[in-house]
Amino acid sequence: MAIFNRDSDDEVTRGTRAVVVHAETHGADRRDSEARLEEARGLALAIGIDVRAAQAFRVRDRKPATLFGSGQVDSIAALAQAEEAELVIVDNALSPVQQSNLEKACQVKVIDRTGLILEIFGERAATNEGRLQVELAHLDYQAGRLVRSWTHLERQRGGFGFLGGPGETQIEADRRMIRDRMAKIRRELDQVTRTRGLHRARRQRAPWPVIALVGYTNAGKSTLFNRLTGAEVMAEDLLFATLDPTMRQISLPGLDKAILSDTVGFVSDLPTQLIAAFRATLEEVLSADLIVHVRDIAHPDSEAQRDDVMDVLEELGVAGEAAYARDGEASDPPPIIEAWNKLDLLGQDEAERLHELAARRDDVVILSALTGEGADRLQRTISGHLTAGAQIQTLRVPMADGAALAWLHEHGEVVGSREEGHDSVLEVRLSDSALARFRKREQAES
Incomplete structure (x- = not known):
């Protein structure tokens, strides 16, 4: 999906100038701030964003309105202005209110870590299933952010991507469109899930x-x-x-x-x-x-x-x-x-x-x-x-069932066999998982 510049209607997907900021809270991260910033740079690079600067801010208490303290918000705005950034990437999760307030303060587009990852997935999904999954995630994320707007309340949405801020009069219509589209995607993905389940069941019968x-x-x-x-x-x-x-x-x-x-x-x-x-x-x-x-x-x-x-x-x-x-x-x-x-x-x-x-x-x-x-x-x-735990099993298989005999030779070690009437009695070294799959195969054939 495309990134939209709020100051123009031009669509920019690569080369967008951005700064990355991270709110460092004590004990909340497994890695240090430099590692987080470096990973955020890599995420931005994955979709061609031009990261001009990256900075971490120590946040003692997360502010409900902006996440960062007021002085830190001013510093972020100054950093964005100094780097002529079109985008501020916050390497944390933002509430809709925090995102809206930061946009007002910085006067540029703001996205959080979730939005950035969703944007990458939107660009990379290649199959129809992948595109449906990404669109569903986009819409779910977007649905909670329809109430936000920043400086152009009258502007109509330029695209369906979550970065394209709707006009205020469109909120209810957009909510309805999103609900309808999400319901349709879920139905299509349910079909994908059933198809994938059938393929999985077929592999297990193979198996x-x-x-x-x-x-x-x-x-x-x-x-x-x-x-x-x-x-x-x-x-x-x-x-x-x-x-x-x-x-x-x-x-x-x-x-x-x-x-x-x-x-x-x-x-x-x-x-x-x-x-x-x-x-x-x-x-x-x-x-x-x-x-x-x-x-x-x-x-x-x-x-x-x-x-x-x-x-x-x-x-x-x-x-x-x-x-x-x-x-x-x-x-x-x-x-x-x-x-x-x-x-x-x-x-x-x-x-x-x-x-x-x-x-x-x-x-x-x-x-x-x-x-x-x-x-x-x-x-x-x-x-x-x-093959751990493989033990010798005595199995009786109809001689006419060539597929079962071949399966046992492929998935186990046949150490002995004899004929009894129309059946072959085999001594086969099989793991517990292989034996379970063979039993399941027998049940499926019966």
């Missing part, structure tokens, strides 16, 4: 284990996905380079086939509207047999990023101690292993230290998705987790 890649944005998930699958998913040094989920078949040691899923990257303070809108997409993580948490181990805030990802996973119900609903029944969350990526960016001493740490854990692999170093270890680790 192959599913591995989901998750991680902080720009951790290298898509690069690793391409490395393991030979695909050509967009992989760039940009925040949110991938929005739409991609799935590919891969082979692993001891497993003939598995499905690898590349998912949207997470970020700190991920807007609740996006989590809700992308829930259908993120349900791929819910159905995974194993989650690979890709971490940028060379990033100075790698631990804080890990905590942010785990927060989102817990919100989705796929991490933590609580069981979640899977296939209509309560189930334990899938196991999680960590892929410590970007080994190539580490110095020798740090790389050796991390190798020693990873060697003491069975749920960590250190690698470079870019160079391929360690990718084979990751594949063996994934296979080991998926």
Whole structure:
């Protein structure tokens, strides 16, 4: 979606001059202000905004009217004027009232962190499903901000993007339009969810284990996905380079086939509207047999990023101690292993230290998705987790059911077989998850 300059009707999507400010409150952030400002710069860069300056302000008490203190608001306005900024990006969540008051004080457009992330998603969504999810999140965010206006109450809205401030006389009409459009999108997404559920059920009947890649944005998930699958998913040094989920078949040691899923990257303070809108997409993580948490181990805030990802996973119900609903029944969350990526960016001493740490854990692999170093270890680790607890099972299969026989050969180790009448009795070494999938396949066939 486009960014609109409030002082003109010209649409500007790239090159908009902006300043970034952050309200630093004691104990509220996992990372320091410089790291937050640097990430905000990266978010702005992701859609081509020209960040002229960035500054953090220590806020003792959040002001209901403006978030910042009055003197700090004056400093922000002066900074925007000095840099000839057209946009002020506040790297915090703003209420509609705070956003409106800051716009009046600064006399330029103001957006908050949520608005910026939504803008990135609006530009990056490539599939119809992704565009619907982003539009729903935009509209949900916009609905609470229709009451705001700043200097041009008579001006009619220049576009449907949330940055396009409506005229005051249009508020009720806009609310009705937004409600109607959101209802229509939800119906379309319900259909997408049903279709995705059918595809997921078909995979489980096939069935192959599913591995989901998750991680902080720009951790290298898509690069690793391409490395393991030979695909050509967009992989760039940009925040949110991938929005739409991609799935590919891969082979692993001891497993003939598995499905690898590349998912949207997470970020700190991920807007609740996006989590809700992308829930259908993120349900791929819910159905995974194993989650690979890709971490940028060379990033100075790698631990804080890990905590942010785990927060989102817990919100989705796929991490933590609580069981979640899977296939209509309560189930334990899938196991999680960590892929410590970007080994190539580490110095020798740090790389050796991390190798020693990873060697003491069975749920960590250190690698470079870019160079391929360690990718084979990751594949063996994934296979080991998926086949853990394999035991020899005695299974009776009709000889006419060639598909079932082939499935057992592909997903287990057949150590013995004999014929009894029209059936084959096989001794097969299978993991508990593979046995459960085979039983489910039998039920689906009956």
